[in-house]
Amino acid sequence: MxxxxxxxxxxxxxxxxxxxxxxxxxxxxxxxxxxxxxxxxxxxxxxxxxxxxxxxxxxxxxxxxxxxxxxxxxxxxxxxxxxxxxxxxxxxxxxxxxxxxxxxxxxxxxxxxxxxxxxxxxxxxxxxxxxxxxxxxxxxxxxxxxxxxxxxxxxxxxxxxxxxxxxxxxxxxxxxxxxxxxxxxPDWDMTWKSLYGFDTDTVYLSPAPLYHAAPHGYAIRRTIGEGGTAVVMAKFDPIRALELIERYRVTHSQWVPTMFVRLLALPEAVRRGFDLSSHRCAIHAAAPCPIAVKQRMMEWWGPILWEYYAGSEGVGTTVASPQDWMARTGTVGRPVNGVTLHICDDDGNELPVGEVGRICFEGAPRFAYHNAPDKTAAAYNARGWASLGDLGRVDEKGWLFLSDRRADLILSGGVNLYPAEIESVLVRHPAVAEVAVVGVPNEDFGEQVHAVIVQREPRRDEAALRSELEALCREQLAGPKRPRSWEFAEELPRSEAGKLLRRILKERYLNPS
CATH class of the missing domain: 3.40.50.980 (Rossmann fold)
Structure with missing residues (x-):
């Protein structure tokens, strides 16, 4: 260090x-x-x-x-x-x-x-x-x-x-x-330096709170620790972020997908009014980025968006360059730093290519949760492979695609349904800015699919939009995967890291009052 x-x-x-x-x-x-x-x-x-x-x-x-x-x-x-x-x-x-x-x-x-x-x-x-x-x-x-x-x-x-x-x-x-x-x-994980090019010439924009792990690491350790300059926003504002990229000739930045959504919501004339030519590396993680959102950001900023999948636990990291992602739309990359990626069932058995299971990593330094031996033990399987609790699949070349967290699965009539798959369909509609899918109680099937929609233009007729979304689901999704109930909201509950807090949505139906 x-x-x-x-x-x-x-x-x-x-x-x-x-x-x-x-x-x-x-x-x-x-x-x-x-x-x-x-x-x-x-x-x-x-x-x-x-x-x-x-x-x-x-x-x-x-x-x-x-x-x-x-x-x-x-x-x-x-x-x-x-x-x-x-x-x-x-x-x-x-x-x-x-x-x-x-x-x-x-x-x-x-x-x-x-x-x-x-x-x-x-x-x-x-x-x-x-x-x-x-x-x-x-x-x-x-x-x-x-x-x-x-x-x-x-x-x-x-x-x-x-x-x-x-x-x-x-x-x-x-x-x-x-x-x-x-x-x-040097750190065990030096991916950020070799792939993203952090050095003394780096000017890094930090639009997020420094107390969160990723902004903390990139602003303090990876920019200032390498002799670069950090530009720290008090809080995220889309126009202010663009102003600062232009003013300070920012070279690097890190974002969460909700920030991209707010940036893209700006009028075209506003978005095109800033000189972003210095900006050569925009990193994003923390939550899955809708494909349509990332495609629009690539069209605007060019092929500078790098995506990674990792956690504060440091059990493993996958990285997708802009070119990797464009060649395999939706991937979050392949492992780096010598770790090996496995997709396993609940018993720790490795699953074939294409099947969804628990994402596990082999070869990273072991970690432990403080004062929580049971939670630490639950993060490792019998082979010593560690997991953050997320689900995904790999293709024949070993590229990882995220599905969901195990806790977010919807069990309806004995069938496992993955919210991310349903959300990826709904967000294709041009009137949808954001979407969250959760399982809510159903007497016959245990759970049913419930969709929460944030519109790009909130004044649009909700009944008409719902009809269009139902038609889209009939075209793209099998019967059990289609939402049975709908809700329109001004925003989705998220953590300061941009992670969707599905439990807050579920609590409305588990504890109605």
Missing amino acids: VQIARWATAFPAKVAAHFPDRGTSITYGELDARANRIAQWLIGLGLQPGEGIAMLMDNRPEFIELVYACRRAGLYYTPLSVHLRPQEVAYMLTDAAAKAIIVSPGLAELATALLHEGVVGAVPHFAVGEGLDGYDNFEAALARYPVPVELPPCPLGREFLYSSGTTGLPKGIKRPMLAWENRDA
Whole structure:
């Protein structure tokens, strides 16, 4: 892992990160100095190497400063989602054994609730920026350490991330730290560097929250860690994103499919009004991208869209270049980094080409969920192959195509139905912006297919559109796969990572009130 001091020495005045929505930037020299002072402060709080802190923060410079301070002080840091409820924060603080929490004033409502409900009372708690009532002032505490000093060698601190928790409480993923003497050792997974071309010339647009695993990794480790420049948005806005690509001559970016949908919803004249010629690598993941959406993005941005399938657990990665995807529409790629991909049934037996089963990887470093041995064991089969719980199939050349998560399957009349297959048909209709298919209770068949539709133009007659969609399904889908009930919504429930939260849709029918 490259130390930030290397870049501070090489080009101290170079900008490490722009925060255009805050009107500020931070150079490598400033970042190195601030990280050193913050590391002194954390050590002064009594934190020992191997212990950790939690961060409840929006996208701002202190987030990145704290990350590099923890790395230098040999500490774990746990970024918390700003959408958590107080009881979820309480669970994660306890599970991670956080010794301090640092919050942003921009999250005053949640931070105040944590204080009033006693969630943060047991640990030191600080607020950055202008501060927050009930929290100690971060800058005042830091003033006691006015200049950088030489720090003692210690293991290289790192992230302690939690899964998004789409099917239950978040699961912690805590990996071992590198010893000080190995601090410049490369990551096991260097795909992002060799395939996407991250280097000191990279200008990376981060349109998503830094507390989420992928934006965190790409903005902080893979851009700033490689001496490039990150452009960090406060929150995603389609026009603002295009403005920033043009203004900063962005070369790399990462997105989720819902962002593509919002970009494509802009008027043609607006979309074509920006100079995007510097943009050469747009990476996307987190959720399946509808084929029609990706095709339209390719037509607009050109063949620069790279797709990958992976998880925070690091059990394996597949990657599809723009050319790979155009040759095999819908694929999420083939394995990289020497892992082997298997498609298995519920007993761990490998399935033939073309059959849908559990996606398993062989050959990646083993991982464990923190304080959850049962969940860790469930992620591995008897052969030691790991799975994220997703379903898919491979073609005769070994290219992976996603189906669904096991938990999302619809069992209707004893038949397994895959929501993604049904959604891929419905989204072809030009009036459909997004669609989600879930199973809802049915007395005769156990479950029936229910479709939730987000229209491109919400004022369109819903009854007429439903008739057209039913006709499309009759042409494209076998009887059991056709929706039996319909719903029109303004938006779909999604996590901050862009993952569809089907459980929220299902809960409306399991617990009607």
